[in-house]
Every structure is written in structure tokens, then in C-alpha cells.
Amino acid sequence: MLLFWGSWLGFGKTAQATHIVGGEMELVHNTGESYTLLLNLYFDAVNGNVSVLDADLTASIFEKSTNNRMTNVVLPLSSNTFVNYTNPACAQPTLSTRKLVYSKLITLTADTYNSPQGYYVAVERCCRNYSISNIVAPNNAAQTFYLEFPAVVRGGKPFYDSTPRIFPALADYACRNELFYYDFGGQDADGDSLVYDLVTPLNGHANATVPKPAAADAAPYALIKWNPGLSTLNQIPGAPTLEIGRNSGRLTVRPTSLGLFVFGVRCAEYRRGEKIGESRRDFQLMVLNCAVNTKPSLKLLPAPASPTTYRPGRDTLHFVPGGNRCVRLRFTDPDPNSRLTLSLTPVNFSGLLPTFTSVSSGAVRTAGAPDTLTATLCFPECMNSRGRVFLLDVVVGDDGCSLPKRDTVRVAFTAVPPGNTPPTIAATAGPALPLRVRVGDLVAFDVTGTDLDYDPVQLEMTGLGFSPGALGATLAQGTAGNQQRGRFTWRVDCRAVGPDSVFTFRFAAATSPCSTRDVATISVPVVVSYANHAPVLASSLPVPKGAEIPLLVLPLGRQYTATFTGTDADRDGLTLTASGTSNEGKEGFDLAAAGMRFQAFNGTGAANGTFSWDVSCAAANLHRELTVTFQLVDATCKPLPQVQRVRLQVKSPDSLAVKLYNVITPNRDGQNDEFRLPDLPPNFCDAQFASIRIFSRWGQQVFESQDREFRWPGQGNGGLYYYFVSYTDGRRYRGWLEVIR
Known part of the structure; x- marks a missing residue:
């Protein structure tokens, strides 16, 4: 089978292309208002002349409701590759296809592309492959590549859409009187629903005289003309003729005539039940006489020693815990030198699939090869049909041309997974709960998860309204037999001091037998107690009168000394400090620069210090009045600092009033x-x-x-x-x- 869609391309000059075999367009949303417009063209690489390939093609965008031209977009050639056969061994020297991709980044703005009926894009080019068998005058028949897309804004909000990308390109051929099949089901990046049908390919306005118009004309576009007896629903002579699955996109045909046949497919996309766009594609299918390829055969034996063959549609396999879950397969092919391959396709279920535990492919009837191959298919223990009958297609395919012949055995079965005992969990934190601790305490206990079925156990730790890790709590764990053992440790620190002093740690022992999560939990509440008494600061400073800071005025040359003592009933660590301010506390000064020294001896529960001042010009030159602040701070979660202050001033000798004579x-x-x-x-x-x-x-x-x-x-x-x-x-x-x- 040869499936092509494409365009004739010319680098140096415009030429009449007589070997276009098909093509389609795509519009891909990138981000915001940015899109990529693509044209994929398929070209007969055997009979076509690559020297006249187009360097670019012009796409025209129109508004659907008015047919007004919005813009023309020149699409440069961005890729030129060959299309691979499904089975390279089936390649024919007369069939080779190039895939030519033309693409350009475009911008679709909301203030321009907002028509409720949407838009369409078209590229027109002539001419088709002259050897097409099912249309009138193929050498003069042109192609119009056509795409519809919605407005980019709806209800004042952005409406993003990427058109569907459907059915991969093929270079295969069909064999006369043999069933041809291929899955052309598409993909949609937005999750829109896709619906397929057959359409008559578009001819458009290009012709042999003007094969490459400067831009596409607006719709409507003329259709190609079928040969007598053919139509949209009978595009290729066959029994049956060409068909496509409405929802699956699966193409089938049993062609009865030799030749090259063009056909068209439409893929419409729907969002919330509303059609928002469509893509059209032209293809070509070449039908050849092929060597006879006999279908392989497959038999299933439901038990290891059973001579009885499974009867599709009549027998149902039942897989139960402890029972045999494997079946034997025998497959063969009457043709010599056939290579056979087994595959599985679930029909009415998803998830776990059986696996082949022995050979699933091989050659038969070659030198040294057997006539019949055997394989073992085993159903996982965890498979669970939940009371339903599951259907599984076991398929054997050969490597015949143009496409593999297949034999399918549809297996009906039920499956019950083994029973499961939930895990259990225990902790050595008790027996008296909640645990009562203080800041600085180390909380440690063991957590053990056990599973009698020896399913792997994982211990998990969470907090009720908090993160254990954020408090410094850890749970180290390891496996021993059917147990998972963990060690919980938490050095309680200031992070646990707050309005809520109760922390409930939750531990879970989790297993996942057959991907089903089973959990056993236990909670350990911990109450954190915290209390702090303010430390006491005593000194030899003058006693203040009310709120006023005492003032000491001393003459130059004098030395002043004050002593300090700090105590704390909670025996927290104590720190004594001294700092200087001036100008009513707005500026700081260095004590040493003013001839002052403070020596502190800090400790747990007690601290003392000595302040000394050598009264000199060093202080007098700084400011008229200096304030020294002494502070005692307790090292705890919520300190209660104690402060004493003294004002110091150097006595000035100008005590007499200034007399000015006149x-x-x-x-x-x-x-x-x-x-x-x-x-x-x-x-x-x-x-x-x-x-x-x-x-x-x-x-x-x-x-x-x-x-x-x-x-x-x-x-x-x-x-x-x-x-x-x-x-x-x-x-x-x-x-x-x-x-x-």
C-alpha cells in the first residue's frame, strides 16, 4: 500500500508538479497569541523531479462567515525526509515517498481573530500524480489543502486550540483481493473529541496553466471528479470498498483492482459537543499483485497438561488465589520462512496485562526451525476483574507483505487477587499519653509496622497541623523480616514554643499489595511545657526617681565605677551588656572612645559585671550628656531582658555667668x-x-x-x-x- 499526501515543490522556478500524492495542514498553539502553521506535503520520490521542488508555498487565511481574506502567510520549506515502510522488507523500488514540511510562526491576536464562526486556511497547488486510476484527468487535477480553526477569544477570554494531528504518513501498498487495514486514529493536544469520515478531495482553482497561484482563492473549492461508478462512499473499487471508523479512525479496504487510487479523509474536532474545527487530508493508495500470504494460526491451551483447546466465545478462564495463572500458546504459519510475533490488546479493561514468560516471537519452516512455536502467557497475581469478565485479544502476526496477516484469539477471563491482611503498627511511646516534655528534652521511641503477608511496609510520619521536619523531628527506619522498624527522635527546642503547645505526631504503616494502599495509623501527642521567670538585675548605680534616668555629673580627672549582678531562678544562661547613646538616645557612641569600660562575667543562672569611667575630655568632646544602657538577657525561647540606664556628664568649669562689657x-x-x-x-x-x-x-x-x-x-x-x-x-x-x- 502506498499512502501519500503532498505537494510539488520548486526551488528555482515554478513548475507543473505531476507527482503530488497528498498533504494536510496543522495549526499548533505555542503560547499566548503565538501559533505555528504547518503544511505537510507528500511527493513521489521515484517519478518526481526533486530539482523543481518549491522553496515555499503561500497559505491564505479567510473568515468563514464572510470569506474575507485575513492575511497571506508564506511558508518556507523547513524539512525534507523520506517516509518509512511499516515493514522495510516489503519495500518496492517503484514506491518511495518524501515528506516535505512547510512551517511559519504566526500571531493570531484576539482583537482580529474573534469571529464566532471561525476561520479557514487554504493552500492551492497543481497537479496530482498523473497515474491516478479513480479520477478524471489526474494530470490536470489540482489540490487544495484545507483547515478550519476557531476564534482565539470567546466571551472575552482566550480560547486556545491546536488542530488534531491524525494518522501517521505511510509508504505502504495494498495487495489486490487482500484486506488492507491501518489505524489512522489521531491525537489532539487539547483532549478534544475527534470524528472521522470520508470526503471527496478538493480540486480548487489551480490548474496546469497556473500550477502555483500567488495565493489561494476564497471558498468554495471545486471537487475532483470521480470516474464512473465511483463516489465519496465508493472511492476505491473493493469488496468492501474503503471505509473509516467514525470514532476509531481505522481504515479498511479489500481492493479488487490494480492501480493508484486517491481518497480523502476529514477529521472534525468537537469541544463540549460543539464542532470547533476540521482537518482534511488527501491520500493515495497503490494496489499491486502480491505473492500469496497465508494467515498464521494460534491456539490456546488453558492448562499446562491440557490437550483441550480454548474455545473463544464459549470458554471463560478463572484465575483464583493459589491456582495456576499461566496458559500455553501454540502458533504456526503454513508459509515457509515466516517470522511470527505475539502481541496483546485489552478489549474492555486497562491496567495490568499478562506477560509472556517464554518466547513471544520466532521463525517457522526455515532451515532448522520448527513448524510450530510455543509460548507461555502468565496473568499477574494482582490482576483483579472485580467480578467482571475481561476480554483480551491474543494476536499472532506474520511478516508478510504488504501488511502482516493476523490470527486473533479473544480470551474471556476473570481474576481474583490473593487475600490481604492489613498491616499493623505499634509505638513504644506509651503507656501514658500525652507525653509531657520541656524545652531541651530529647524525645525518642520506636515505631514498628508489621505485615503478616510479608508485603513491603513503609513507615510515614506527619503532624496534625504542622510539619515534623520543621520542628527537627526525624524518623529513621529499616526493614527486618516482615517488619519495618523506625526510631523517632526529637530534641525539643524553641521552635515548639508557641500558642499551641500540643503536637500530635501521626505514624502510618503503609503497604501497597496489588497497587491497593492499606494503611494502619497511630497517634502520639506531645505536650511541650514552657515557663520563664524574668531575671533580676542589681547594680550600684544611683536609684532612679520615678521614670527619670539618674544623672551623674563628674569633673575631669575623676574615676567612676559601678558594679552589676544578675541572677535567674530558671538557671538560664545570662548575658550582661553595656551600650552607649547620646542626644537623647538618637545616636550611639563607643564606650572606649569616651574613656569607659565594661567587663562582664556571664554564666548559667548568674552573671556580674563592672563598669568604669575615667572622666576626661574624651567624653566631654563627644556630647554634653551621654547615656549608658546596661542589659541583662536570659538565654531562653522568649527572653525577658532587664535594663538599667545612667546619664553621665563631664562637669564644665564655666559655672559663672558670662559678663560682656560695653x-x-x-x-x-x-x-x-x-x-x-x-x-x-x-x-x-x-x-x-x-x-x-x-x-x-x-x-x-x-x-x-x-x-x-x-x-x-x-x-x-x-x-x-x-x-x-x-x-x-x-x-x-x-x-x-x-x-x-
């Missing part, structure tokens, strides 16, 4: 002859006298000095002057001065 009488009488400021604040650490500047009433500077012991005797005539005094810490003093002469 009159001098430079008349050389020894009284108030010079301007001086002896009562300015004294120099203190980084607060040093910087300068004084004196200005006339007109803004002219008349005097400047960096000596805090300056003397100014006045200048020129008397009058009013202004002065500015600056310190290195940013302080400024200003005033006026009257000179009286």
Missing part, C-alpha cells in the same frame, strides 16, 4: 582705658577661644585677635562699635561697645 573711656587716666572680656567662659577641652572681631557701625572691621587676653584701646573718634567672639565648639557671643573720648 563702655570704655580711653583718656589714659588708668580707668577703663581698654576694652577687655575677662569673664568669658574659660577654655575647656575642645571648647577653646577662637577669635574676637570688632566692627564699626558701618560694618568695617577695625580689630581682630586670637588671644583671649586681648586688649583694644579704641580707635579714632569715639562712637558705637560691635564685636563678635567665637569658640572652637561653635559657640558665639556678640555685643556692642561705646567708645567715649
Whole structure:
């Protein structure tokens, strides 16, 4: 049998292709609005001229409701391969097929492709294989490759669809007066239902004069013309003629005439009972005279020593626990040099299948080969027909041409799996439950799962509303005989402290005899107790008055020492720390930079520390006031820190009020002859006298000095002057001065 669908392709120039044997189109959804449009073409590689293959073909997309052209898509050639025979040994030198794939990524936008009636795509090309036997004037007959697809949006929501991919390409031929069969059932990526029927192939508008139109015309498309006596339902002379299963897509025909025959198949796709698209394909079937191939034969013997042959339709095999579950098969073929192969096809069930425990294929009637082969077919113990009668086709096929001849024995059987005792589970956590533990305790016990049937047991651990692994709990396990033994361990830590202190661990012993899960469970509740008393921090710091932080003002050169003691009734680990803040706690400072030291001795249930401060300019230069915070923290799940604070300040020597003088009488009488400021604040650490500047009433500077012991005797005539005094810490003093002469 030769099945082709394809197109004539030309790389250098457009030529009239007389060896197109069929083709079909596909539309594949990628993601979002991206699709791939494909045209698969099948070409006679024996009689066709590959030098004039088309480098590209043009597909046209139309709106179904109006036949308006949406766009033309140029499809470049992307693949050129040969189609394989079902049985390569049956190859004929006159039959060879190329598969040519043209494809292009396209975008179907929702605002454009939203017509409720959908769209169709067409490619037109001439001409068909001139040796076709069942149509009029085949050398002038063209092909229209046709595909329908739905709108990409429905009800305002995306509607995605990939058209069906149906029946694989074949390079086989049919034998006259022999039954030809092939499963052309398709696949649909979206799970849509597929329905098949035979249709008359489309001819379209291309012809021998214009074999490759620049673009396809809109529908309708003319049909090919059948030879007298043939029609859509009688496309190939035969007894029976060509048929296709409506739901299965299985093609059958027993051709009665030699020749090359074209035929058409349509595959419609349905979603929720509504047709949303269709694919059409043209094929060619070549019918040849073949050597006689006799069908092989198969017999089934239901018992190891039984001479009785199984009688399909009358006998039923019953497989029960403990009984024999194997049958013998004898298969042969009267033809010499036949190679036979056994296969199984379930009819009314799915799941487990029997297996061949001895040879399932071999040659007969060759040199050194037997006339009859034997095999053993064993049904699994776990097979369970659940009171129904299962049907299984046991098929023997030969390697004859063009397709294997087969003999089938349909076996009816019932199967009961062996009985099963559920597993049991036990734990050594008891007898008193719930278990009561504290943070830091180690919880450990054994869990054992047992199965009397010696089915493999697996121990499983879960938590009621929590993950045991997240709490650090583990279950290590191993196998011993018909038991699975596990060791549960859990070091209780702070992860178990929360609003719910009860943790229920569930353990399961699971078996899966015959893929049926059996489970035995046990629960172990654990109550976690947690209580914490606040630690106590005592010190030699001044006692605060109310909420106020005590203030210590100390002069330069003084050394201050404070001691601290921490205790904890729960004997938790204690840690004493000290940190510095200033500017009302908004900024931090390093204790050492301020001449301060804190030494702590931390421990379990007790801690002590010593704070010392060498009062110097190091602290005075930082800020006017420094706050040191002392904190005692208990090492537990929910600490209750204890805090004490003290404010520290370096005493400044400028305790007197600043006096600013404003009159001098430079008349050389020894009284108030010079301007001086002896009562300015004294120099203190980084607060040093910087300068004084004196200005006339007109803004002219008349005097400047960096000596805090300056003397100014006045200048020129008397009058009013202004002065500015600056310190290195940013302080400024200003005033006026009257000179009286």
C-alpha cells in the first residue's frame, strides 16, 4: 500500500508538479497569541523531479462567515525526509515517498481573530500524480489543502486550540483481493473529541496553466471528479470498498483492482459537543499483485497438561488465589520462512496485562526451525476483574507483505487477587499519653509496622497541623523480616514554643499489595511545657526617681565605677551588656572612645559585671550628656531582658555667668582705658577661644585677635562699635561697645 499526501515543490522556478500524492495542514498553539502553521506535503520520490521542488508555498487565511481574506502567510520549506515502510522488507523500488514540511510562526491576536464562526486556511497547488486510476484527468487535477480553526477569544477570554494531528504518513501498498487495514486514529493536544469520515478531495482553482497561484482563492473549492461508478462512499473499487471508523479512525479496504487510487479523509474536532474545527487530508493508495500470504494460526491451551483447546466465545478462564495463572500458546504459519510475533490488546479493561514468560516471537519452516512455536502467557497475581469478565485479544502476526496477516484469539477471563491482611503498627511511646516534655528534652521511641503477608511496609510520619521536619523531628527506619522498624527522635527546642503547645505526631504503616494502599495509623501527642521567670538585675548605680534616668555629673580627672549582678531562678544562661547613646538616645557612641569600660562575667543562672569611667575630655568632646544602657538577657525561647540606664556628664568649669562689657573711656587716666572680656567662659577641652572681631557701625572691621587676653584701646573718634567672639565648639557671643573720648 502506498499512502501519500503532498505537494510539488520548486526551488528555482515554478513548475507543473505531476507527482503530488497528498498533504494536510496543522495549526499548533505555542503560547499566548503565538501559533505555528504547518503544511505537510507528500511527493513521489521515484517519478518526481526533486530539482523543481518549491522553496515555499503561500497559505491564505479567510473568515468563514464572510470569506474575507485575513492575511497571506508564506511558508518556507523547513524539512525534507523520506517516509518509512511499516515493514522495510516489503519495500518496492517503484514506491518511495518524501515528506516535505512547510512551517511559519504566526500571531493570531484576539482583537482580529474573534469571529464566532471561525476561520479557514487554504493552500492551492497543481497537479496530482498523473497515474491516478479513480479520477478524471489526474494530470490536470489540482489540490487544495484545507483547515478550519476557531476564534482565539470567546466571551472575552482566550480560547486556545491546536488542530488534531491524525494518522501517521505511510509508504505502504495494498495487495489486490487482500484486506488492507491501518489505524489512522489521531491525537489532539487539547483532549478534544475527534470524528472521522470520508470526503471527496478538493480540486480548487489551480490548474496546469497556473500550477502555483500567488495565493489561494476564497471558498468554495471545486471537487475532483470521480470516474464512473465511483463516489465519496465508493472511492476505491473493493469488496468492501474503503471505509473509516467514525470514532476509531481505522481504515479498511479489500481492493479488487490494480492501480493508484486517491481518497480523502476529514477529521472534525468537537469541544463540549460543539464542532470547533476540521482537518482534511488527501491520500493515495497503490494496489499491486502480491505473492500469496497465508494467515498464521494460534491456539490456546488453558492448562499446562491440557490437550483441550480454548474455545473463544464459549470458554471463560478463572484465575483464583493459589491456582495456576499461566496458559500455553501454540502458533504456526503454513508459509515457509515466516517470522511470527505475539502481541496483546485489552478489549474492555486497562491496567495490568499478562506477560509472556517464554518466547513471544520466532521463525517457522526455515532451515532448522520448527513448524510450530510455543509460548507461555502468565496473568499477574494482582490482576483483579472485580467480578467482571475481561476480554483480551491474543494476536499472532506474520511478516508478510504488504501488511502482516493476523490470527486473533479473544480470551474471556476473570481474576481474583490473593487475600490481604492489613498491616499493623505499634509505638513504644506509651503507656501514658500525652507525653509531657520541656524545652531541651530529647524525645525518642520506636515505631514498628508489621505485615503478616510479608508485603513491603513503609513507615510515614506527619503532624496534625504542622510539619515534623520543621520542628527537627526525624524518623529513621529499616526493614527486618516482615517488619519495618523506625526510631523517632526529637530534641525539643524553641521552635515548639508557641500558642499551641500540643503536637500530635501521626505514624502510618503503609503497604501497597496489588497497587491497593492499606494503611494502619497511630497517634502520639506531645505536650511541650514552657515557663520563664524574668531575671533580676542589681547594680550600684544611683536609684532612679520615678521614670527619670539618674544623672551623674563628674569633673575631669575623676574615676567612676559601678558594679552589676544578675541572677535567674530558671538557671538560664545570662548575658550582661553595656551600650552607649547620646542626644537623647538618637545616636550611639563607643564606650572606649569616651574613656569607659565594661567587663562582664556571664554564666548559667548568674552573671556580674563592672563598669568604669575615667572622666576626661574624651567624653566631654563627644556630647554634653551621654547615656549608658546596661542589659541583662536570659538565654531562653522568649527572653525577658532587664535594663538599667545612667546619664553621665563631664562637669564644665564655666559655672559663672558670662559678663560682656560695653563702655570704655580711653583718656589714659588708668580707668577703663581698654576694652577687655575677662569673664568669658574659660577654655575647656575642645571648647577653646577662637577669635574676637570688632566692627564699626558701618560694618568695617577695625580689630581682630586670637588671644583671649586681648586688649583694644579704641580707635579714632569715639562712637558705637560691635564685636563678635567665637569658640572652637561653635559657640558665639556678640555685643556692642561705646567708645567715649
